[in-house]
């Protein structure tokens with residue numbers, strides 16, 4: 001009978017959807033949070049992470065609003081802007097979590113320079129992001145990525 005068959009088909013579709021949705025959730029959960037936050041916070045506008053398959057997202061509009069305006073050397077901005085942000089595949093070999101947390105909040109500097117962008121998310125997000133960054137230790141990939149950009 002038609003109605004019964006229709007119901008059966010809908011039930012099957014619903015079941016299939018649940019299975020698919022579960023699979024998608026699981027895939028997202030398997031991904032470390034850090035990579036998602038990295039993308040959400042637009043870090044990928046400037047930085048690639050070769051080992052995580054993250055390339056720099058080129059974007060013409062909104063470039064200006066990405067850089068913090070509160071600060072250090074507006075005059076120097078012209079020259080600073082030209083400096084290529086490094087690939088972060090090996091950032092975990094250079095800095096520890098305490099340093100990175102401060103650096104991304106612009107409370108710490110590298111070679112006398114603070115970071116371009118203050119982290120705008122929640123503290124937990126910064127923790128997750130930094131927790132992921134310190135696991136990045138592939139120097140060969142970082143060098144290759146930086147070389148490819150010059």
Ligand code: HEC
Pocket residue numbers: 038041042043044045046047066067083084085086088091094100104110113114115116117119129133
């Ligand atoms: C507007 C471009 C820009 C954005 C957006 C940006 N950065 Fe950077 N970042 C730089 C530049 C340029 C440097 C190199 C140091 C400098 O010149 O200030 C740098 C340096 C770093 C360093 C130090 C790397 C090293 O090898 O010592 C880390 C870590 C870092 N950024 C993480 C992040 C994270 C995480 C985000 C996202 C929350 C982010 N950056 C967003 C431009 C950017």
